[in-house]
Amino acid sequence: MSYSTLITGPERRRRWSEDQKEALLAQAFGPGGNVTETARRAEVHTSLLYRWRRATLAPAQGFAPAVLIGEADQPAPLPGPAIVVELPGGVQIQVMADAPADLVAATLRALR
Template identity: 30%
Template sequence: MRHEVIVGVERRRRWREEEKLSILGKVGLNGATVSDVARRHDITRQHIYQWRQELRRKGVLPRTSETVFLPLLSPSESEQSRDRQPLEIEVVLGNGRRLRCASDLPLERVQQLIRAVEAA
């Protein structure tokens, strides 16, 4: 565990762009939330949101692209018998996160899950 001793009045820390990118990259890894990452680095959640916005504005961090939904073809009854488990699909999102779900999940539910994962 690292401790920082602040001498004087100033509490404001200076973060290099590389440090900000490193911290931002940890959000979503192994299920880490913004709160988890902020707590781990002794910053507020707002720092992370502000850094995202700042780095996107500078062009350092890619803007979130528009979500593209592709039609899912459900397997026919002949391809998948009732006693077998449904196939699993994996969706790789623009931010590098992955969503795995059953292939027989309704398209509307898949869309909701993708939106939830991208918003996290």
């Protein structure tokens, strides 16, 4: 004997537009908002609303623009001890000796 189960309810893996997410976040976290009630009405788990809020509030990831100050041919000397890295093509990078090690390592990795 075989049987089948029919699961009713919202489709899993629904797609939410940015406008829909913003509206739900405003309902949940706005003045007089209630996360549990908003999640129940939208038929989503409360953790999804918190995840969307974290993603909205998180700073954008990416590269910061580099700004060249002074002449490219002659870098201005840094005050105090510095590490000078010369790259192929004659490009020089000066790093203050007291710069954090993780910042120097990330910079050098990026220039590889």
